[in-house]
Amino acid sequence: MIKQQIYDYLKEENIWHEITEHKAVYNMAELSDIEIPYPEYDAKNLFVRDDKKRNYYLITVKGDKRVDLKEFRKNNNTRALSFASADDLYDIMGLLPGSVTPFGLLNDSKHKITLFLDRDFMNDLGLIGIHPNDNTATVWLKVTDLIKLIQQHGNTVHIVHI
Secondary structure, three states: OOHHHHHHHHHHOOOOEEEEEOOOOOOHHHHOOOOOOOHHHEEEEEEEEEOOOOOEEEEEEEOOOOOOHHHHHHHHOOOOEEEOOHHHHHHHHOOOOOOOOHHHHHHOOOOOEEEEEEHHHHOOOOEEEEOOOOOOEEEEEEHHHHHHHHHHHOOOEEEEOO
């Protein structure tokens, strides 16, 4: 799915969302230069794989958090982790670097990727801000709706403390 297809899909599924269009951003530092309505709910996404290239994970945390992959591995019983390649990102999710997002899992036809979602998104308003498979916009939606969409697609979702 591309950006407009994500928007259409959210409407078809009758999911509340808001869209913030902005210039392309490739990292959290660039995003901090943009005025967005809910900065405390913006997500940072890490696409990683295990050392055997058998398991792929998307780790989604609040934008101000850092992820220690060794600690994550220990807490979630995975093999050694490293960042997946740009080729893997494109082959599995059809995304380019800088556009990594949980919506990319909707392009994962073989359901290779497991989503690890930071439990902190479940607090307060329960909002999350993610790219619509394109880094020129942020879609704000309820995290419970996002989880439902990903699970309906067939990918596994784990809500964990990161």
